Amino acid sequence: MLAMLVVQSGRVVGLDELIDELWPADPPASAVPNARTYAANLRRLFDAAEPTRGLVGRQGDGYLLRADRSDIDLHAFLDDCQSARDLWGGGEPAKAATLLTGALARWRGPMLAGVSQGPVLAARSAALEEERLAATEDLADIHLELGQPAEAARLMRDHAHMHPLRERAYGLLMRARVAAGDVAGALSAYAAARRALGEELGIEPGPELRRLHRAALKPAAEPVPVAPTARPAASMPSWLPRRVADFTGRADLVARLLRAGREAGADPVIKVIDGMAGSGKTTLAVHVAHQLAEHYPDAQLFIDLQGHGESSPVEPAAALVTLLRQLGVPAERIPADVYDRVALWRNELASRRAIVVLDNAASTDQITPLLPTAPAAVVLVTSRRRLAAMEGGHPESLPLLSPAEAIDLLASAVGPERVRAEPEAAGRVAARCGYLPLAIRLAGARLAHRPGWRLADLADRLGHQASVLAELTAENRSIASAFGLSYTPLREPTKRMFRLLGLWPGEHFPVEAAAALSGLSAPEAALVIDELVDRHLVEEPDAGRFRLHDLMREYAQALALAVHAPAEREAAVRGLLDYYLHAVAAVTEPLEPAALRRHIALGQPMRPDLLEAPGAVDSAHGPIDSDWLERENANVRALVRHAEQAGHDGYAWRLARAPWRFHYLRGYIDDIVELHECGLRAAERLADDTAIASMHNYLASGYQRVGRSQEAVLHLEVAIRLRERTGDLSGAIQSRANAASVYWVLGRFEEAVSINLKLLAESWRLGGVSTLLLLPNLGIPLMHLGRLDEALRAHRWHLFMARQSGDHYHMAQALGHIGAVRVRMGDPLGAIRVIKASVALKKRIAIRLGVAESLNDLACAHQRLGHLAEAERLHRLALAESAAVGHRTIDVSTLNDLGVTLALAGRSGAAVETHEQALTLATRIANPYEQGRALAGIAAHRVVDDPVEARRHWERALVLFRQLNVPERHEVARRLADLLPAGSA
Secondary structure: OHHHHHHOOOOOEEHHHHHHHHOOOOOOOOHHHHHHHHHHHHHHHHHHHOOOOOOEEEEOOEEEEOOOHHHOHHHHHHHHHHHHHHHHHOOOHHHHHHHHHHHHHOOOOOOOOOOOOOHHHHHHHHHHHHHHHHHHHHHHHHHHHOOOHHHHHHHHHHHHHHOOOOHHHHHHHHHHHHHOOOHHHHHHHHHHHHHHHHHHHOOOOOHHHHHHHHHHHOOOOOOOOOOOOOOOHHHOOEOOOOOOOOOOOOHHHHHHHHHHHHOOOOOOEEEEEEOOOOOOHHHHHHHHHHHHHHHOOOEEEEEEOOOOOOOOOOOHHHHHHHHHHHOOOOHHHOOOOHHHHHHHHHHHHHOOOEEEEEEEEOOHHHHHHHOOOOOOEEEEEEEOOOOOOOOOOEEEEOOOOOHHHHHHHHHHHHOHHHHHHOHHHHHHHHHHOOOOHHHHHHHHHHHHOOOOOOHHHHHHHHHHOOOHHHHOEEOOEEHHHHHHHHHOOOOHHHHHHHHHHOOOOOOOEOHHHHHHHHOOOHHHHHHHHHHHHHOOOOEEEEOOEEEOOHHHHHHHHHHHHHHOOHHHHHHHHHHHHHHHHHHHHHHHHHHOOOOHHHHHOOOOOOOHHHHHOOOOOOHHHOOOOHHHHHHHHHHHHHHHHHHHHHOOHHHHHHHHHOOHHHHHHHOOHHHHHHHHHHHHHHHHHHOOHHHHHHHHHHHHHHHHHOOOHHHHHHHHHHHHHHHHHOOOHHHHHHHHHHHHHHHHHOOOHHHHHHHHHHHHHHHHHOOOOOHHHHHHHHHHHHHHOOOHHHHHHHHHHHHHHHHHHOOHHHHHHHHHHHHHHHHHOOOHHHHHHHHHHHHHHHHHOOOOOOHHHHHHHHHHHHHHOOOHHHHHHHHHHHHHHHHHHOOHHHHHHHHHHHHHHHHHOOOHHHHHHHHHHHHHHHHHOOOHHHHHHHHHHHHHHHOOOOHHHHHHHHHHHHHHHHHHOOOHHHHHHHHHHHHOOOOOO
């Protein structure tokens, strides 16, 4: 987890990315909460070391590491390498050598040695290792340029031995030895290279090594060239546009393209660079072409094929005329027939080392006639669409800039001193530009011409402006016009889909969501989405998951507002909300088979075809399709917020209620609170008492779990009044039972028992509704009151009823509660059997709620048996599980039980510290029972060194236990009496 955040520092790493890296083959059902737990643990570790920095933060469904590049040796190494190459290219080889030497000294072994690596880290490790090897070879090359062949030979001797397939290393070693007068050594190096390449790859050395070999065999009087001899300028026609002086970022991709160009073999090198409008495709291609120019001295050609412009794309025949004329072929020699032109073009290139940039290609058909067949040629093709049908072309899809690269690009436009003065504002500007190079350049140009503006002023304008696109314009260039060139050529059905996707309020979306918005069938929507992906108007970060870049979404939304009438937009959003409501209900209804449909008054879906499509959710396949709802959870949150803000109040409260059981079982308590607060506002606008009561009831469950018990009671009291007023007797019983469960958290055990007994009688009169809820709510306070036989009967009854109804959730809960009672009854072995069964069942049906509680009860059973190490392990595992689901009541009880275990193990100091943590938390959440336990635990360890303080703690504990009428009052009273002088009251 830490490695993933470090190698991508400054960028939000999505939860899906982390899960794919941590469990690349088969992620467990608990992958999401586990990953969140790991991130929370990291955050706590860093905050403990440096509380003010907030190094690890959460944003949306992802996490990021907020650290300077200079603090991370990986980034510092890459920055030093790039700076060294810039110095070298700028004619300062000595400074470059010093910088590279320092960069290479950072290496202390393989990257992430001993860390289990998934696809991202493995690829990053491999890329960085390649960068290290290339930097070592660059350093040797610089030593040769500085006239230091001995240093170059020293570097390359071991380097070539360790990496015997790197021809450049052998070439540098040969050059160094020839320069030092050691021709025999150079020939020996060539022989070693030939042997290694032949044995490992079955090939002969490449052209450069063979040239060096021939040169070494010449008489000593003939000077041996150590670098390619440049041709006279007059013989090098260069039609490349001027390259951007401040080219920034893309280091890995540039290195990959340069390596491919410099290591061209028997076939021409053809690279296709595709990406969304404004991503810098042409800038990159021209930059790489200039870098390769010395290796391809015979011709550097460029043509804009106008594949995505206002005019028609250039026909291949016309493009061939332009390219042949750039080569110097007279017009009269160019044949009229297009096939003859292709033959002439390829024949002319056959005798030249040439690099060709085919910019802005429209299609594979357009560029195929322009591709050479000669081996000594490099072709760089740029396009806004994916040219999937092109043979021999290796695609490189251009990603967005990283946050650091985006800030560097902004600095080049506005001046590094302005960025250094306002780094946070610079980051906000880059983020609001979506890390898109054209957007950042336009924003930078706007600021550069306004010296009175601060970066914060521009960031505020971009943050508060209704349309960021309106701000991102300079002269006749704008983001909107660049996007328009990709949008305009689309077919009308594709245009319509793109516009309606601007109404999507979430992040990633599936095909079914696009179909619901557009009214298309799922297969039709999939075809249209594929077209949008191919044209880089929509991104596909994961298979079957799509998104719009932030600026592209704003552009699509503006088009939707301009083209579609309000009624049409409303209908599209209503179709989307209806699909998600029924889809969520389909996967959660098996967990509430009687209640959910009744509570949300679920009618027939508008689009049953989307629920029945292949790959769609299907409740018949199991108790809950947790994978689907895990993937869509962020979208459900966004849709509830959007529905409430846009006035779709009926959908807002229903869509908040539908996933409640899933959120509750998985411990997504923040989601419960946020969604039901939105739903409550919507229900109140509708003046729908049934909906309002439902929102209050389920909002209370979230407040209770996070320790806001008094607020939970207030919400439940409203729900009870409304349900009784509307005649919803079973709903009123449920809310009163929920209130009783809050009472026992607040220490009102006898009141909770009394209420639940009355509710059981009412429930039976109504046909047994809510019995599964009432029985555990009765058994738990009975256990705390010490009425263990009665508690055991209640929980056994609960288990029987759960088995009768086939409710696995309640079976798992009942088994856990039976185990907890058995621990208190002095039967730890019996308790262990049923608690293990409870934990296994909870894990099998993928519910996290209650696992922490059962693990702690299991720890207490081992504690009773004297297995203190195992007890401590289970206590701490319970704490981790409890933290993941935000269960404060379990947190505090586990801390107190852990304190007891530590005391039995003779670790008095740790025990006191743990009880003090429990006391702080119990006081914060108003849990008097656990406050009393914590006070008694602290007193028991202070009785020797500070009997006055111990007495004070026991007195406070006794007051609480007497108010609660729990059995612990007797032991505390006895211990307190032992401290009093004889004859005292």
